[in-house]
Amino acid sequence: MATIAAPTHAGTAAASENTGIWSWISTVDHKRIGTMYLWTALFFFLVGGLEATLIRTQLMRPNMGFVSAETYNQLFTMHGTTMVFLAVMPLSAAFFNYLIPLQIGARDVAFPRLNAFSYWVYLLGGIFITVPILFQIAPDGGWFGYAPLTTTQFSAGPNIDFWVIGLQILGVSSLAAAFNFITTIINMRAPGMTLMRLPMFTWMSFVVQFLLVLAFPPITVALVFLLFDRFFGTTFYAIAAGADPLLWQHLFWVFGHPEVYILILPAFGLVSEVLPTFSKKPLFGYNVMVYSGIMIGFLGFGVWAHHMFAVGMGAIADSIFSTMTMLIAIPTGVKIFNWIATMWAGEIRFTVPMKFAIALIAMFTIGGISGVMHSSAPADLQQTDTYFVVAHFHYVLFGGSIMGIFAGIYHYYPKMTGRFMHEGLGNVHFWLNLIGMNLTFFPMHFSGLLGMPRRVYQYDAGQGWDTFNLMSTYGTYLLVVATAVFAWNFIRSRSTGAVAGNDPWGAATLEWSIPSPPPEYNFAQIPEVTSRYPLWDLKDPAKTAGIEHSHADAMTITDAHAVPVHEETERHTARELGIPMPFPTAKPLFTAVGMVVMFSGLTFLRYDMFAVAMTVTIGGAAMLIGGLYAWLTAPLE
Amino acid sequence: MTAQTAAAHAQGHAHGHDAHDAHEHHHYTTTGLDNRKVAVWTFIGSECMLFASLISTYLIYKGKSVIGPFPHTEWTDPAGKVYKAILDIPVTSASTFVLLMSSFAMVLALQAVQLKGKPLAPTAGWWERLQRSSQFWLLATALLGTVFLGFQSYEFTSFVHEGLTIKTNLFGSTFFTLTGFHGAHVTVGVLWLMSLLWIDRSRGLAGKNDELLVDICALYWHFVDVVWIAIFTLIYLIK
Numbered sequence: 001m002a003t004i005a006a007p008t009h010a011g012t013a014a015a016s017e018n019t020g021i022w023s024w025i026s027t028v029d030h031k032r033i034g035t036m037y038l039w040t041a042l043f044f045f046l047v048g049g050l051e052a053t054l055i056r057t058q059l060m061r062p063n064m065g066f067v068s069a070e071t072y073n074q075l076f077t078m079h080g081t082t083m084v085f086l087a088v089m090p091l092s093a094a095f096f097n098y099l100i101p102l103q104i105g106a107r108d109v110a111f112p113r114l115n116a117f118s119y120w121v122y123l124l125g126g127i128f129i130t131v132p133i134l135f136q137i138a139p140d141g142g143w144f145g146y147a148p149l150t151t152t153q154f155s156a157g158p159n160i161d162f163w164v165i166g167l168q169i170l171g172v173s174s175l176a177a178a179f180n181f182i183t184t185i186i187n188m189r190a191p192g193m194t195l196m197r198l199p200m201f202t203w204m205s206f207v208v209q210f211l212l213v214l215a216f217p218p219i220t221v222a223l224v225f226l227l228f229d230r231f232f233g234t235t236f237y238a239i240a241a242g243a244d245p246l247l248w249q250h251l252f253w254v255f256g257h258p259e260v261y262i263l264i265l266p267a268f269g270l271v272s273e274v275l276p277t278f279s280k281k282p283l284f285g286y287n288v289m290v291y292s293g294i295m296i297g298f299l300g301f302g303v304w305a306h307h308m309f310a311v312g313m314g315a316i317a318d319s320i321f322s323t324m325t326m327l328i329a330i331p332t333g334v335k336i337f338n339w340i341a342t343m344w345a346g347e348i349r350f351t352v353p354m355k356f357a358i359a360l361i362a363m364f365t366i367g368g369i370s371g372v373m374h375s376s377a378p379a380d381l382q383q384t385d386t387y388f389v390v391a392h393f394h395y396v397l398f399g400g401s402i403m404g405i406f407a408g409i410y411h412y413y414p415k416m417t418g419r420f421m422h423e424g425l426g427n428v429h430f431w432l433n434l435i436g437m438n439l440t441f442f443p444m445h446f447s448g449l450l451g452m453p454r455r456v457y458q459y460d461a462g463q464g465w466d467t468f469n470l471m472s473t474y475g476t477y478l479l480v481v482a483t484a485v486f487a488w489n490f491i492r493s494r495s496t497g498a499v500a501g502n503d504p505w506g507a508a509t510l511e512w513s514i515p516s517p518p519p520e521y522n523f524a525q526i527p528e529v530t531s532r533y534p535l536w537d538l539k540d541p542a543k544t545a546g547i548e549h550s551h552a553d554a555m556t557i558t559d560a561h562a563v564p565v566h567e568e569t570e571r572h573t574a575r576e577l578g579i580p581m582p583f584p585t586a587k588p589l590f591t592a593v594g595m596v597v598m599f600s601g602l603t604f605l606r607y608d609m610f611a612v613a614m615t616v617t618i619g620g621a622a623m624l625i626g627g628l629y630a631w632l633t634a635p636l637e
Numbered sequence: 638m639t640a641q642t643a644a645a646h647a648q649g650h651a652h653g654h655d656a657h658d659a660h661e662h663h664h665y666t667t668t669g670l671d672n673r674k675v676a677v678w679t680f681i682g683s684e685c686m687l688f689a690s691l692i693s694t695y696l697i698y699k700g701k702s703v704i705g706p707f708p709h710t711e712w713t714d715p716a717g718k719v720y721k722a723i724l725d726i727p728v729t730s731a732s733t734f735v736l737l738m739s740s741f742a743m744v745l746a747l748q749a750v751q752l753k754g755k756p757l758a759p760t761a762g763w764w765e766r767l768q769r770s771s772q773f774w775l776l777a778t779a780l781l782g783t784v785f786l787g788f789q790s791y792e793f794t795s796f797v798h799e800g801l802t803i804k805t806n807l808f809g810s811t812f813f814t815l816t817g818f819h820g821a822h823v824t825v826g827v828l829w830l831m832s833l834l835w836i837d838r839s840r841g842l843a844g845k846n847d848e849l850l851v852d853i854c855a856l857y858w859h860f861v862d863v864v865w866i867a868i869f870t871l872i873y874l875i876k
């Protein structure tokens with residue numbers, strides 16, 4: 001990009017001067033990669049939503065025959081897999097990409113090409129795992145894929161193969177991104193941006209990257225075992241050979257429970273940016289918010305077996321995991337109270353992002369309370385595998401993660417596009433979403449307590465479940481309307497929204513000190529940060545009078561060209577400013593294609609097509625190695 | 638950017654997932670550490686969890702195999718055929734020694750690159766001269782790694798001949814998967830060392846950036862070594 005000297009645009013011009021399709025394929029700009037993550041993840045969010053709508057239509061009335069049992073299994077499996085791995089995690093990744101470098105005052109992530117690689121692997125892995133549903137051969141073992149149910153003995157078809165290989169591919173994407181973001185946050189901060197001055201979103205993202213790095217290996221190993229069992233006849237999950245039927249569950253939930261914090265902490269970070277902005281007050285108890293985030297991440301590794309209270313682990317294990325699970329409510333509760341205290345006595349503006357943020361506090365609290373109920377092993381025994389659990393995790397995932405992500409989208413849309421989303425349509429979306437969500441998931445508490453099991457595709461009338469299921473289905477239809485309003489608003493506002501300046505909301509952090517959308521180089525001059533709220537220091541010092549500050553000249557910086565915090569309004573090209581930018585390159589894409597082809601060749605192994613499998617796998621591996629070689633020997637900038 | 642630094646970049650990426658697009662080393666970083674070094678440490682953190690999961694599974698399944706052969710005890714099959722205890726501790730002790738010596742050579746390889754700029758006294762003996770030869774030590778490390786892999790191939794083949802494959806029982810599945818994963822890591826390390834050696838032969842490794850290239854390879858190599866110490870102790874030595 002540095003080589004392109006196009007005329008400069010002001011105001012709402014695109015982030016970079018070059019906008020052709022090739023410029024997206026070859027981009028290594030964290031903002032463009034973030035934008036691609038956002039669009040792709042929103043697309044998969046619609047796919048997952050469509051699957052949910054079909055599920056709810058089937059369950060609308062007793063004994064419906066809308067879809068077959070086989071299709072239903074594929075639908076609930078792919079709904080969970082899609083929402084977790086292809087929608088919510090990548091929506092968070094969209095914000096990691098877009099915001100982390102801007103919030104810490106960097107010009108890009110530590111490894112821009114690796115970043116592009118992560119995105120392409122995610123996209124291709126998402127396609128790999130999603131396309132089979134069009135041919136009715138999608139994974140059908142649940143998003144948790146319990147073995148031995150998923151071994152060839154019980155799942156002989158190709159369905160589970162797509163799931164096992166697809167998740168391995170997606171794991172590579174998440175791990176590569178996590179190494180990248182940890183390095184970025186540790187090493188790319190602007191002068192004066194100490195760890196305890198990081199914006200809360202970056203802090204929560206930082207915790208999430210560690211969770212990714214430590215939680216993905218166990219599921220990788222579990223998937224390797226399953227892959228070996230299915231493809232090479234090993235005995236990891238073969239009960240007849242003496243295997244432990246709980247091995248998969250332990251390995252999966254050692255990953256699976258940190259995973260739920262991987263899904264929620266970025267949303268917590270986003271609302272921690274939104275609430276102070278629209279309350280015109282610094283975040284209450286910043287330090288404690290950081291510590292509680294770390295605490296949640298830490299305890300998250302010690303509670304996995306609360307997903308397994310019904311398997312008979314014994315009283316001691318149950319007690320320990322119960323206690324640990326109850327403990328985790330403390331840091332989470334601290335966060336809830338701190339958000340409320342942040343709003344307390346603030347000058348609150350009820351904008352759309354603020355409404356979503358407040359909705360997160362309320363809805364997540366409901367999910368959190370039912371979560372504490374699950375932490376009690378005797379209560380959980382009654383609730384396991386009922387709709388009560390479905391209600392619980394949708395309150396934390398939809399009411400928590402999705403609400404937080406919507407807050408983030410409305411909040412950062414002006415920064416990403418230079419235009420506001422329509423406030424009126426945003427309000428319609430918000431209220432429909434809030435009502436639809438509660439109408440869908442609140443009745444599930446009751447159908448669950450009345451004994452309705454999860455994952456059944458039909459139920460008989462007369463068990464007291466009929467009305468609650470009908471309500472849930474109507475609620476889902478309301479969510480469909482809400483999402484359509486959002487989609488329309490999201491697409492239309494790019495060209496018709498009111499023009500937004502650098503800092504449309506009066507926010508406090510560095511990303512608002514530069515033009516919207518930001519120029520390719522982000523910061524013409526790297527700011528030297530002297531407090532947690534650099535922009536408020538600049539514009540409204542009274543607001544941050546109680547916050548610790550350091551002097552701008554407190555440290556000597558070489559080669560960073562750091563200057564005091566300032567607003568940048570002019571838009572230049574990187575070349576005009578003499579800022580070296582990474583070259584655009586499609587090599588990460590090429591490498592990603594090679595890796596995915598290599599993995600996909602394995603699927604042929606189980607059908608006695610050894611030659612085909614080897615050809616595809618070795619061909620893919622050759623592409624991978626060739627791509628990697630070309631990538632590594634080409635200069636970055 | 639010069640061809641030299643471009644090739645230097647190449648080395649940072651010699652290992653799959655932890656690819657590193659290094660900014661040029663004069664770039665300001667918050668900690669003063671190179672980005673690539675920070676990334677390799679996070680990668681190693683992740684690898685710890687990978688091997689922890691593999692080793693835990695081995696230990697959980699220890700003694701659970703319904704049929705033999707077994708690692709430390711004899712087994713007679715229903716037909717009366719006797720299978721001796723599979724693990725050959727003396728041979729593996731030798732291969733462990735070889736791998737540990739490779740770490741020693743790796744340390745000297747890094748030292749050799751670091752000593753490049755320092756003048757050598759005219760009276761220096763053969764050892765001082767050898768200490769400067771990064772090519773010798775890189776080759777030595779790679780060779781010792783290859784010898785270790787040779788031991789492993791011998792071990793795997795002889796186990797198969799004695800009736801233990803990856804399909805036979807829980808011991809076979811967990812043992813071959815765990816040690817196979819470790820062997821794959823050693824293989825990647827050998828390839829990494831060979832590409833460093835190739836760069837050293839083509840243009841010579843010297844200077845801060847090249848020291849870093851050898852340094853991160855050494856971090857990885859020592860890590861793989863440490864994992865083997867855990868495997869050797871837990872799988873071979875403890876009965």
